[in-house]
Amino acid sequence: MTAAASPEPLWQPSPDRIAAAGITRFQSWAAERYGAPAEGGYAALHRWSVEELETFWTAVADWFAIRFTTPYERVLGARTMPGAQWFPGATLNYAEHALCTAEDPSRAHEPALLHVAETAEQTQVSWSELRRQVASLATELRALGVRPGDRVSGYLPNIPQAVTALLATAAVGAVWTSCAPDFGARGVLDRFQQVEPVVLFAVDGYRYGGKEHARTETVAELRRELPTLRAVIHVPLLGTPAPEGALDWSAVTTGAEDTAPVFEQVPFDHPLWVLYSSGTTGLPKAIVQSQGGILLEHFKQLGLHCDLGPADRFFWYTSTGWMMWNFLVSGLLTGTTIVLYDGSPGFPAVDAQWAVAERTGATLFGTSAAYVMACRKAGVHPGRDHDLSRIGCVATTGSPLPPDGFRWLHDEVADDLWIASVSGGTDVCSCFAGAVPTLPVHIGELQAACLGTDLQAWNPQGEPVTGEVGELIVTNPMPSMPVRFWNDPDGSRYHDSYFDMFPGVWRHGDWITLTDRGSVVIHGRSDSTLNRQGVRMGSADIYEVVERLPEIRESLVIGVEEPDGGYWMPLFVQLAEGATLDERLRADITAALRTQLSPRHVPDEIIEVPGIPHTLTGKRIEVPVKRLLQGAPLDKAVNAGSVDNVELLRFYEDLGRTRAVRPLGYGE
Structure with a gap:
């Protein structure tokens, strides 16, 4: 697909919107401080970000006021892929940055989390209360003997307790990993047994599609099959008492009334969490991403590409078994209120997600392309039936958004709607291409490659091509690329997953076309x-x-x-x-x-x-x-x-x- 195939954009940001965007302000500031191009818009900024990679990431760290407790020796100690070393010598803590807003007296009592259940109940957790719960739980984890590098697991739905548990785990320097409770015992064990957790947070059940689903027996099986567990913390979502030998959630989060959390300062490449590939043809790959790498990459994505800030409410329909949940939690980094929805995407009716966006005042609503197409096919009219006036952007991922999906969102939600189809992966817990608030949207296309990402399409000879289908290649390292896979001592499984076909560059396994205007079309997986x-x-x-x-x-x-x-x-x-x-x-x-x-x-x-x-x-x-x-x-x-x-x-x-x-x- 070339520019001639779709000359007129579906949407164009107004001059006022462009001027107000964080990415515009960042470019002007980086031009003064770091030599970024002041003119040429996003295309010039992107070119600079990949050609001057170390300077770009220095600017990102500076712009978002990253708290390095010990300074870094340089930005890239090694630039090889795999094996890039980011910010060697630096120490920091992800959870400290996620809770910064709680330190602001003017915002401490505003909501950090909004939680909505299928019953339409809505609860909120303030920044100060979230910080207090994290402090209490981190103290309890340390008392249980949890040390930096230990693994802590969650068998939890998308509820506030899951966010608190992740942040407390990161605060002590332990490594978080989670599965949604709709995973059966075998699916959970295929993941958790690889990383040998010492603590398990688990619900007694969950609600989905208007029904309660008990998980007591599954949790008992997990306890039997995970011999490394030192403690189980019971989250009584369905109101059952803690099983024998388990601690109750309330018992580990009631202390620390005025105590600030203690944030373990860890090396930049210290593991933050383990995510898992789908594992359809074998054991899921246990993908390890770092505290510092995720911190910088998510600040860039959420603060610049998604244009999120303190006035926003960020809702993405997801579960704790998908990387988008981790991405959603990182909305806290930008001082944004995040919306947690626990339930079926289509209950009690197909338009359920639009109803959640309306009730919570979401400004950025993220969902799957499949949900958009299901709404279109069902004849849903979100803009007519719901007050969606606060939504400035609808973002989609999971699969490419078809052209009809773009048209439907434009016609049925709002004609002045920023539609951000994004593409990345669990492998990097981020996007290679997608949202840019200052660029037009063309039907069927992702707006552009993301900053710092040298995205190319390669033919079978390893040559970059424009206007034709090629392999999705990233030719320079990204901070959130895995530091390793778990249980991959020689790195061979990691190497073979991305670097086997074209040594030294990341081959993701998607077919893409880069258009001559810099937009991106995704055609599906190249491994099928x-x-x-x-x-x-x-x-x-x-x-x-x-x-x-x-x-x-x-x-x-x-x-x-x-x-x-x-x-x-x-x-x-x-x-x-x-x-x-x-x-x-x-x-x-x-x-x-x-x-x-x-x-x-x-x-x-x-x-x-x-x-x-x-x-x-x-x-x-x-x-x-x-x-x-x-x-x-x-x-x-x-x-x-x-x-x-x-x-x-x-x-x-x-x-x-x-x-x-x-x-x-x-x-x-």
Whole structure:
């Protein structure tokens, strides 16, 4: 896609909005202090940020007043990837920065956290109360023997207690890790057993879709299977008493009335938390990110790219099992009130998230592209039915936002709406490309590569390309790139995940196009690539076209290389209620793909399925399905604990087994 394909922007920030943006003020300030370009807007600032990488990150640390308790020797001790060393010699603490606002008497009693449950109950936790709870809990953790580097785990939904537990863990220099309570015991143990936690925070259950889901037995299994636990802290969300041998949440957070938290000052690269890959084909990768790296990267993303500040309310629909929860918590760094919603995205009705945004006065509302498209398909009218006047930006991630999603948000929420489709990953807990408050929005495109991120699209020969599909490559280190994977002593698993194909640069595993105006188009995962007659195609492009049809609820396309050299590309469709996969619908799907994409995008077969499988964080499972279709047994193709409904995969396993015996005819 080039600039000529979509010349008119869907949205353009006003001159006043550009002038008021934090990124504009940062550029002027950095021009005076650090030699950044005063003219040329975002494009010039971005070019400077990647060409003068160390100066840029020095400016970020200065602009956001990072509290280095011991000074750094230099910005980059080593620039290699993997192995970059950021700010060697420096010490700091992430939680100290997250709670800075509590030190301001004029803001101490304002809400730091707004919590909304499915019942529409809304509670708030002030900055001073959050700081008090963190101080008390950090004292208790130290009394339990928790030391810097120890792992502390949370089996918690998106509730205030989870935020308090994370910040208290960071305050003592321990390492946080969490899973949402909709994960079963096996999925949790696949993650927590790798890191051997010494403390477990756990709820007795959670509410979702109007129902209560008890988790007492699951927690008991976790306690049995995690022998390193020294303490379990019970969070009685459903009101049950603490099980034998467990401490109650209230008992560990009632002290420290006037005591300030003690923040352990740790090296810049000291682990802050462990996040996990989806783990669909084996044990999830345990991704370790640093206190300092996350601190700087999230200040940059939230304060500059998302343009958040003390007047904002930041709501992103997420769970504690997804990196966006960690990203949401970092909204505290910019003095922003963060909104925590615990429940189903579509209960009691599809527009539930818009109702939360209205009730909480959200100024930035983040959600998944899938939710936006579900609202469009359901005929929801958020702008008509809700007062969304405070929302300045709707951001989406999880998968590429299709062009129809951009149009729907513009038409149904507000015509003066900043739509920020963003793309990054758990691997960096940040964005490679996405929101820029001073740039226009073009339909189907991410606004630009992020500051400090030398984002490129490379062809198979390792050459950068513009205006054509290539691998997503980052050619310089980012502070939030993993310091390592857990249980990867020689670094081989980390190396092989990102640096194997193109040594020395980060290959993320997405297909992207960089346009000649600097915007970015995401086409889907490159590790489940569709490749017909040598032409690489992104699955996301096909989903966008197919799921525009009202009869299609969701779809999955797979490209399978066959032993005889052939290539089979089936399209699996889950139908909307009342729809039938008849010849008319097959013809409509084929015609839409042929005319809107190309004849190459037309599948060999269109097959109705009872449902599309996802990871526990809601992403379509492509690579394991491909392995099943190639004949691999289910237990070899996928880690069952990483899948939302493993029974759905049996259909694909049976189909793969059938094809191994008798190749299917190509019906389309």
